[in-house]
Amino acid sequence: MIRLFRPAALLAPVGLALAVSACGQPPVEAPAVVEVTDAFCRPTQVGRDVTGCYMTLTASRNDRLVSAAFTGADKVEIHEMTTTDGMMRMAELPDGLPLPAGEAVPLKPGGNHIMLLGLSQPLAEGERLSMTLTFEQAAPYEVNVVVAQPAAPASHGGH
Ligand SMILES: [Cu+2]
Numbered sequence: 001m002i003r004l005f006r007p008a009a010l011l012a013p014v015g016l017a018l019a020v021s022a023c024g025q026p027p028v029e030a031p032a033v034v035e036v037t038d039a040f041c042r043p044t045q046v047g048r049d050v051t052g053c054y055m056t057l058t059a060s061r062n063d064r065l066v067s068a069a070f071t072g073a074d075k076v077e078i079h080e081m082t083t084t085d086g087m088m089r090m091a092e093l094p095d096g097l098p099l100p101a102g103e104a105v106p107l108k109p110g111g112n113h114i115m116l117l118g119l120s121q122p123l124a125e126g127e128r129l130s131m132t133l134t135f136e137q138a139a140p141y142e143v144n145v146v147v148a149q150p151a152a153p154a155s156h157g158g159h
Contacts, residue, residue: 030060030061031138032061032063032135032138033059033138034057034058034059034060034063034133034141035057035058035060036055036056036133036141037055037056038054038056039055039131039144040148040150041145041148042123042147042148042149044124046122050119051116051119052109052113052114053068053115053145054109055143055145056104056106058102058103058105059099059105059135059138060101060102060138061137061138062100063136063137063138064096064135065097065099065134066096068114069131069134070130070131072116072121073116073118073120074117074118074119074120075116075117076115076117077092077115077117078096078113078114079093079112079113079115080093080097080111080112081113090113092115097112108150109150114131123147124147125149126146126147127146128144128145128147131143
């Protein structure tokens with residue numbers, strides 16, 4: 001009986017070694033991080049309870065902006081802008097916004113944006129708010145957003 005067990009005991013270390021090498025790449029990877037810069041929301045227009053928010057997202061690994069949340073809004077959606085027959089329209093990105101590794105993905109006026117819908121109170125220029133971004137890979141990120149008009153290259157100059 002004892003003899004029967006021996007081969008198994010001898011094989012065990014070999015099996016272990018195979019399992020380790022079969023895993024291939026070392027499990028030590030840089031954590032998924034998304035860098036967020038230049039975040040701002042437009043002030044709400046009089047009588048409106050919606051506005052757009054913009055920022056630049058750079059993911060360390062292939063990732064996806066899945067959703068955004070703001071406690072002062074009923075709903076927050078990730079929108080894309082498309083032009084159909086000369087008409088610009090926006091639509092929710094149902095699968096979120098892809099963030100290719102290392103690529104700065106801009107959300108900007110006239111382009112993709114985060115849409116706040118059903119704001120409980122208007123957003124005035126100079127206010128700050130906090131929004132939570134949720135990603136497919138990276139940990140949820142709380143971003144501080146300033147309420148500001150988009151920089152207008154032509155009209156205002158520096159001051
Ligand atoms: Cu929108």
